[in-house]
Amino acid sequence: MLTETGLNGPPIVNRMCAVPKPDSFDNVTADDVAVAAGVSRWTVNRAFKKDASISPKTRARVITAAQSLGYVPDLSAAALASTRSNLVALLVDDFANPHKLVMLERLTRALRSRGWDTLLVNTLDREDTAPALMNASQRRVDATILIGIQFDDEVLATALGARRFKKLIIFARTSQNPNTISIAVDDEAATREIAHYVIQKGYRRPLYVAGPETVSAHLLRKETFATIWQDRFGVVPDSVSVARYDAMLAEKVALEALQGRDAASLPDVIVCENDALALGVVDTIRHRLGLRVPEDIAVIGFDDVPQAESPNYRLTTYRQPLTQMSNYLVDVLESPDTTNLDRKFLGSMVVRDSA
Amino acid sequence: MLTETGLNGPPIVNRMCAVPKPDSFDNVTADDVAVAAGVSRWTVNRAFKKDASISPKTRARVITAAQSLGYVPDLSAAALASTRSNLVALLVDDFANPHKLVMLERLTRALRSRGWDTLLVNTLDREDTAPALMNASQRRVDATILIGIQFDDEVLATALGARRFKKLIIFARTSQNPNTISIAVDDEAATREIAHYVIQKGYRRPLYVAGPETVSAHLLRKETFATIWQDRFGVVPDSVSVARYDAMLAEKVALEALQGRDAASLPDVIVCENDALALGVVDTIRHRLGLRVPEDIAVIGFDDVPQAESPNYRLTTYRQPLTQMSNYLVDVLESPDTTNLDRKFLGSMVVRDSA
DNA sequence: AAACTGTTTGCACGCGCGTGCAAATCATGT
DNA sequence: ACATGATTTGCACGCGCGTGCAAACAGTTT
Known part of the structure; x- marks a missing residue:
């Protein structure tokens, strides 16, 4: 039976065997590269810095040495030493x-x-x-x-x-x-474009589906749309608010807002603060109300998410230059x-x- | 007129005014807290460490001092000093x-x-x-x-x-x-469950829609499905591969694979490696081929993405315990x-x- | 009260690199 | 060959904290 613990014998040998040279090769620092390339540590770091003052040959020599040693600068340490990370x-x-x-x-x-x-x-x-x-x-x-x-x-x-x-x-x-x-x-300009499109297409009974309200940062879309509409037609358009940008939730909220209405009181277009809401709204119109998009109710979104392009939705929307x-x-x-x-x-x- | 430059007078005063104490309050270090709390710097850091050896009162005193100074430990420096980040x-x-x-x-x-x-x-x-x-x-x-x-x-x-x-x-x-x-x-177990469901529901002409192939890491789904099917029916099921997990692309590939076929040679179920593909496949079946899901062709996905639940897709799928x-x-x-x-x-x- | 045990606190050194400047090297003109 | 200016290289010090150990302290027992 082997002596596994150090109880009845010198444990030192055992330990040395267990940990021969644990991770002797894991911390290659700029110093190591420096000696390998025959320059100072600072020169090594210069070689890796964008437009540092270093001669091309020295840099090449350093880079070569660095590669053979597997060195890469430690950004964590760099962040600590400088004011930028x-x-x-x-x-x-x-x-x-x-x-x-x-x-x-x-x-x-x-x-x-x-x-x-x-x-x-x-x-x-x-x-x-x-x-x-x-x-x-x-x-x-x-x-x-x-x-x-x-x-x-x-x-x-x-x-x-x-x-x-x-x-x-x-x-x-x-x-x-x-x-x-x-x-x-530019939410105002975007909404203006959307509103003009809606008006030009002849829609007259819009419903605005907005997302959650925030205090500090706004999507000015709903307000802008309401203002434009009021200036043009003298009435504030209907609107509902969804607590999250979530298609599933938008579906529910839209259903609550629309079910039970007769055809004349239904909106002819639903303008949504973004596509996440719009997709849910389209689903509700089709699958909960049994109506058609855009023939019965049209829908407009915002963002142009990938699914907006799918043949299922073919969503009219507004694309941000991301x-x-x-x-x-x-x-x-x-x-x-x-x-x-x-x-x-x-x-x-x-x-x-x-x- | 005030002397704005240092040209005709001692500039020292001016400079001192311009930079009174530039960012004297931006680098609160553990040392600052230490003097404020009347302990050593190490004790300060201990106060912020999960189960460090420190007495509750000392910790409380340190935390109070830290809060009034707006101190938080610098994880960047901690990472540098220790072996964990x-x-x-x-x-x-x-x-x-x-x-x-x-x-x-x-x-x-x-x-x-x-x-x-x-x-x-x-x-x-x-x-x-x-x-x-x-x-x-x-x-x-x-x-x-x-x-x-x-x-x-x-x-x-x-x-x-x-x-x-x-x-x-x-x-x-x-x-x-x-x-x-x-x-x-467990892809094999999952696929087994899916395959058995397919068989039990009576589908007999499956098409497998797989994603891109990788070398090191696999989704064993396609292979497992093929094996099960062959064991049961003696034939390898049809399959196509999509180069990206992208609904848009899956749509195209599925269309190429299916269009022009007569009803008898169309699959009765399409099993997809994941939902991204399945959503595209559903769209193709409905909007390109003009067929119904599941009556004409059934579809099964994998992952249970949020949209799978939408009334539009109602996708049968497999959920990972993420x-x-x-x-x-x-x-x-x-x-x-x-x-x-x-x-x-x-x-x-x-x-x-x-x- | 002394001795003992367990807990709490303090500290020297190092993690890997950046800053700013001084020293060294190079390229060029006379 | 020498001076001049431009370029390249070297270095002391510090960034803020962790490790491991020793010193100090508190709580208990005889």
């Missing part, structure tokens, strides 16, 4: 909206292709927003990006009160808060300025069959 | 599949609620997988999680060759690679073991109207 936090709370996946893709693509890493923070619930912001700040992020709905003035105050927030960016949503940077589509917006976001990150960075973008209407 | 990288390449959004939500929820942060890395294209892995390693992640399709043996070799990968987890997909940890649904899988993933992260961590989970069939 090239890291941003992305706070999301609204995972029911399929458009979020598109936004995530576009944002992470733009960020990564320009050297930025993304910390994805799931804002678990309403109360968790402030902790989530704290969490982000603990990782020394250069900016925090909000793409959701659960943030109000109080939360923003917390965020801005906490230090280390170099930039607080509200993406795809308009904020009046002077301390945040808002990168969004790629452009994402690229501008990276511009903002790289800009030394801290003010006057807000920007609105113009999207384009996508006319399909639903209206 | 409580950070994982999540590599995603497959943003067309709506199920990814669900997975992202479940994973980030489980991770964050147990103190882990998530680095979301968008694997831009096939060639970018290795750089993406490198990128992750540069941030000292404790583990890298792969939830996508674009990784083959070569890429895994690169990943495993690079150091600093404590754990390489393949989520929702089975891998045979002994150096990875695979957390997935929450359970995500929690197990965190268990794995927190486990000191490095082997024998693979695990398969049983999901459950969700029978709706499409089959």
